[in-house]
Amino acid sequence: MSADQTKKLEKKRRIIESAFELFKSKNIYNTAVDDIVKAAGIARGTFYLYFKDKSDLIEQLVFYKSGESMKEMMLLAAKRAADAQDLESYARIFIDALIDAMVGQKELLTVLNKNMSACLRSFPSFGDPEAVELYHSITGRLLDHGYTQEGLDRAAYVVFELISAVSYDAITYEKPFGIEEIRPVLVTAALSVLRGCAAA
Amino acid sequence: MSADQTKKLEKKRRIIESAFELFKSKNIYNTAVDDIVKAAGIARGTFYLYFKDKSDLIEQLVFYKSGESMKEMMLLAAKRAADAQDLESYARIFIDALIDAMVGQKELLTVLNKNMSACLRSFPSFGDPEAVELYHSITGRLLDHGYTQEGLDRAAYVVFELISAVSYDAITYEKPFGIEEIRPVLVTAALSVLRGCAAA
Amino acid sequence: MSADQTKKLEKKRRIIESAFELFKSKNIYNTAVDDIVKAAGIARGTFYLYFKDKSDLIEQLVFYKSGESMKEMMLLAAKRAADAQDLESYARIFIDALIDAMVGQKELLTVLNKNMSACLRSFPSFGDPEAVELYHSITGRLLDHGYTQEGLDRAAYVVFELISAVSYDAITYEKPFGIEEIRPVLVTAALSVLRGCAAA
Amino acid sequence: MSADQTKKLEKKRRIIESAFELFKSKNIYNTAVDDIVKAAGIARGTFYLYFKDKSDLIEQLVFYKSGESMKEMMLLAAKRAADAQDLESYARIFIDALIDAMVGQKELLTVLNKNMSACLRSFPSFGDPEAVELYHSITGRLLDHGYTQEGLDRAAYVVFELISAVSYDAITYEKPFGIEEIRPVLVTAALSVLRGCAAA
DNA sequence: TATGAATGAGTTTTCATTCAT
DNA sequence: TATGAATGAAAACTCATTCAT
Numbered sequence: 109m110s111a112d113q114t115k116k117l118e119k120k121r122r123i124i125e126s127a128f129e130l131f132k133s134k135n136i137y138n139t140a141v142d143d144i145v146k147a148a149g150i151a152r153g154t155f156y157l158y159f160k161d162k163s164d165l166i167e168q169l170v171f172y173k174s175g176e177s178m179k180e181m182m183l184l185a186a187k188r189a190a191d192a193q194d195l196e197s198y199a200r201i202f203i204d205a206l207i208d209a210m211v212g213q214k215e216l217l218t219v220l221n222k223n224m225s226a227c228l229r230s231f232p233s234f235g236d237p238e239a240v241e242l243y244h245s246i247t248g249r250l251l252d253h254g255y256t257q258e259g260l261d262r263a264a265y266v267v268f269e270l271i272s273a274v275s276y277d278a279i280t281y282e283k284p285f286g287i288e289e290i291r292p293v294l295v296t297a298a299l300s301v302l303r304g305c306a307a308a
Numbered sequence: 309m310s311a312d313q314t315k316k317l318e319k320k321r322r323i324i325e326s327a328f329e330l331f332k333s334k335n336i337y338n339t340a341v342d343d344i345v346k347a348a349g350i351a352r353g354t355f356y357l358y359f360k361d362k363s364d365l366i367e368q369l370v371f372y373k374s375g376e377s378m379k380e381m382m383l384l385a386a387k388r389a390a391d392a393q394d395l396e397s398y399a400r401i402f403i404d405a406l407i408d409a410m411v412g413q414k415e416l417l418t419v420l421n422k423n424m425s426a427c428l429r430s431f432p433s434f435g436d437p438e439a440v441e442l443y444h445s446i447t448g449r450l451l452d453h454g455y456t457q458e459g460l461d462r463a464a465y466v467v468f469e470l471i472s473a474v475s476y477d478a479i480t481y482e483k484p485f486g487i488e489e490i491r492p493v494l495v496t497a498a499l500s501v502l503r504g505c506a507a508a
Numbered sequence: 509m510s511a512d513q514t515k516k517l518e519k520k521r522r523i524i525e526s527a528f529e530l531f532k533s534k535n536i537y538n539t540a541v542d543d544i545v546k547a548a549g550i551a552r553g554t555f556y557l558y559f560k561d562k563s564d565l566i567e568q569l570v571f572y573k574s575g576e577s578m579k580e581m582m583l584l585a586a587k588r589a590a591d592a593q594d595l596e597s598y599a600r601i602f603i604d605a606l607i608d609a610m611v612g613q614k615e616l617l618t619v620l621n622k623n624m625s626a627c628l629r630s631f632p633s634f635g636d637p638e639a640v641e642l643y644h645s646i647t648g649r650l651l652d653h654g655y656t657q658e659g660l661d662r663a664a665y666v667v668f669e670l671i672s673a674v675s676y677d678a679i680t681y682e683k684p685f686g687i688e689e690i691r692p693v694l695v696t697a698a699l700s701v702l703r704g705c706a707a708a
Numbered sequence: 709m710s711a712d713q714t715k716k717l718e719k720k721r722r723i724i725e726s727a728f729e730l731f732k733s734k735n736i737y738n739t740a741v742d743d744i745v746k747a748a749g750i751a752r753g754t755f756y757l758y759f760k761d762k763s764d765l766i767e768q769l770v771f772y773k774s775g776e777s778m779k780e781m782m783l784l785a786a787k788r789a790a791d792a793q794d795l796e797s798y799a800r801i802f803i804d805a806l807i808d809a810m811v812g813q814k815e816l817l818t819v820l821n822k823n824m825s826a827c828l829r830s831f832p833s834f835g836d837p838e839a840v841e842l843y844h845s846i847t848g849r850l851l852d853h854g855y856t857q858e859g860l861d862r863a864a865y866v867v868f869e870l871i872s873a874v875s876y877d878a879i880t881y882e883k884p885f886g887i888e889e890i891r892p893v894l895v896t897a898a899l900s901v902l903r904g905c906a907a908a
Numbered sequence: 909t910a911t912g913a914a915t916g917a918g919t920t921t922t923c924a925t926t927c928a929t
Numbered sequence: 930t931a932t933g934a935a936t937g938a939a940a941a942c943t944c945a946t947t948c949a950t
Contacts, residue, residue: 137337140922140923140924141923141924141925142922142923142924145933150931150932151931151932151933152924152925152932152933152934153925153926153927153931153932153933154930154931154932154933155925156924156925156926157930157931161924161925162923162924162925228477228484231484232484259493261484262485262489262490262493263493263497265474265484265485265490266470266474266490266493266494266497267497269470269473269474269477270466270469270470270473270474270497270501272473273469273470273472273473274465274466274469274470277428277429277469281429283429283430284428284429284430284431284432284461284465285462285465289462290462290465290466293459293462293463293466293505294466296501296504296505297463297466297467297470297500297501297504297505299504300497300500300501300503300504300505301470301496301497301500301501303500303504304496304497304499304500304503305493305496305497305500312913316913340939340940340941341940341941341942342939342940342941350914350915351914351915351916352915352916352917352941352942352943353914353915353916353917353942353943353944354913354914354915354916355942356941356942356943357912357913357914361941361942362940362941362942537737540943540944540945541944541945541946542943542944542945545912550910550911551910551911551912552911552912552913552945552946553909553910553911553912553946553947553948554909554910554911554912555946556945556946556947557909557910561945561946562944562945562946631884632884659893661884662885662889662890662893663893663897665874665884665885665890666870666874666890666893666894666897667897669870669873669874669877670866670869670870670873670874670897670901672873673869673870673872673873674865674866674869674870677828677869683830684828684830684831684832684865685862685865689862690862690865690866693859693862693863693866693905694866696901696904696905697863697866697867697870697900697901697904697905699904700897700900700901700903700904700905701896701897701900701901703900703904704896704897704899704900704903705893705896705897705900712934716934740918740919740920741919741920741921742918742919742920750935750936751935751936751937752920752921752936752937752938753921753922753923753935753936753937753938754934754935754936754937755921756920756921756922757934757935761920761921762919762920
């Protein structure tokens with residue numbers, strides 16, 4: 109990648125970061141392109157040199173940010189689950205860590221408004237080679253325990269949706285249940301799903 | 309309720325229905341108050357007699373519509389599951405019916421954009437006495453099978469979130485899996501959750 | 509006046525008073541007819557049974573209120589000046605009292621926005637027989653000191669404009685001079701005007 | 709000042725002038741921003757590039773216009789009074805000219821609705837160095853005749869308020885006295901004020 | 909007389925996007 | 930590449946007034 113291209117990408121990222129901060133505090137529909145360029149320290153017109161239009165920015169931001177966060181979450185969870193003895197406790201620790209990670213991403217959730225799935229939609233290819241590798245190293249351990257790769261992908265997807273949907277409400281609204289109140293149910297549920305899918 | 313009040317409520321509902329039709333075809337943010345009043349056959353100012361502003365309408369619409377659809381879904385599912393012999397098949401048929409109902413509500417899902425939970429947030433009180441009764445008659449059958457009422461509420465909530473989250477992506481994007489592709493996994497998963505939560 | 513008419517007048521006054529309170533706190537242009545009828549406890553349509561339109565109300569209010577206040581001011585000033593020995597001190601006390609009265613009418617001034625003259629325009633007939641009588645009893649004392657009635661009217665008018673204009677700025681903005689700062693100059697000035705006009 | 713800034717200021721002035729013309733013919737509250745931009749030959753949005761909102765324009769217009777007119781009035785009066793022999797006739801000619809100038813500014817008066825004081829409030833600093841200089845050259849002649857600078861400022865202010873308040877009613881309503889009818893009284897009154905304040 | 913739902917013209921304001929520099 | 934003034938369509942919302950009851 110040429111120096112020029114690196115510079116361009118960097119600026120693009122700067123715009124995305126500025127937009128993200130504003131989206132967090134004001135929500136997408138109340139953030140004007142004007143606010144974004146001011147925050148990024150560039151001119152109005154410059155914005156359109158990097159993004160086709162506002163929705164182009166949003167699309168890229170959501171994709172970039174949700175991918176980024178998914179990777180972070182998997183990374184954190186994998187680290188915590190690394191020393192688990194048996195499969196059962198591996199999964200339990202992993203799922204628990206995933207929920208913790210969601211709690212830590214509260215702001216992102218608000219912006220994405222349950223659109224975490226913007227990323228999940230490309231599941232399990234993600235769009236970031238590192239993330240894919242991470243995913244495989246995590247799920248690999250389950251493969252030889254009665255799962256096919258395909259079955260595993262679906263189970264993992266369902267588990268992820270389950271966790272993110274329930275966590276979203278619990279974290280942002282604390283209704284009908286707060287996160288700590290629903291966490292044990294959620295962990296049990298996620299494990300049940302994994303087990304149930306293996307049998308299938 | 310006086311005749312006047314009934315009339316007012318009816319008109320409010322008419323506005324909500326008009327808005328809903330437009331939201332389905334054009335999405336919320338591309339629908340102007342102007343479009344809504346034209347569709348409802350009322351004057352611009354009249355709108356503001358019934359709703360504080362546009363966001364007030366959206367809030368009420370989402371709540372009303374998601375509640376309404378939840379009831380419909382429960383109704384349909386209950387009917388289909390009525391003759392089930394054992395608990396296992398009762399649950400299976402019920403869950404399957406729930407997914408079918410989601411498919412039938414594709415349009416609603418698009419509008420609510422995963423905000424079905426606007427209704428779920430008041431779970432299991434819903435806000436409509438009929439719905440509550442329905443909910444209790446449905447879940448009652450499980451009560452004597454090792455669930456406490458509280459545990460049942462949480463399990464049911466988690467199952468509902470699971471089904472609606474996964475179905476939403478499957479139905480609206482068909483990515484990463486289409487609804488028929490993911491349905492067996494989803495049913496298994498939901499049943500596992502129920503079973504897993506009972507044990508707990 | 510019939511009982512019916514009295515009732516009507518009373519309601520009219522109630523509307524005017526309600527409007528006046530709102531005008532004081534929100535200014536005329538930010539007060540809607542709607543606010544007024546709510547405050548007066550009547551229906552929207554009823555308003556139009558008593559006033560042709562909004563500007564009709566304003567006109568009547570300004571006239572009624574400024575006349576009322578002018579009378580109050582003259583009454584207060586006359587009382588204070590009653591025991592004055594010589595003409596000089598009579599005028600001085602009177603003018604001073606007038607300024608005090610203006611200070612006490614701060615709210616009215618804000619509403620009328622220097623339109624106190626709405627009343628002054630009918631000077632010295634006012635529109636209220638009692639006020640006219642009051643005016644004559646006050647100025648009478650000067651008549652035999654070199655003034656013609658006409659000259660006196662003009663002088664009084666000019667003095668009144670002088671006091672109300674200067675007081676208005678002093679009271680509402682305290683710029684460029686506060687009321688106590690400018691008061692001595694104002695009294696001197698008013699007296700000079702009276703004296704100067706007598707000579708003429 | 710850069711060329712860019714000059715250009716911007718020029719456009720701002722153009723908008724103000726267009727608004728002023730409309731305010732004169734239709735009054736402030738019946739002039740829409742839309743009318744102003746049409747008259748100024750700019751786009752709707754451009755207006756908001758130069759003024760925060762409509763009231764911002766009004767504020768700036770009143771200040772700018774009243775300052776401008778004050779300068780013109782002083783200029784005219786000074787020229788006419790230049791050759792006066794004694795102080796008495798200097799003041800008399802000056803005051804008379806001031807009244808003439810007010811008559812010539814009838815339109816402005818209507819727009820400003822007695823808000824000439826928007827400018828007077830910054831008296832005697834005005835906000836325009838040229839005006840200040842003018843003011844000092846005019847009043848200078850009185851300084852050595854028993855006035856302190858401070859006393860002079862107050863006297864001048866009071867005289868100005870007197871003249872503008874009385875003239876306003878006389879010119880715009882011709883009630884209770886027309887301008888020519890009240891002029892001699894007004895001149896005498898103003899002179900009396902000046903004399904009376906000198907003595908003090 | 910009294911009501912208050914309905915009206916819709918009219919206003920202000922926003923904001924994504926373009927384009928000359 | 931970068932700028933930022935200019936645009937104007939489009940949006941939300943207000944409010945004086947009417948009129949059927």
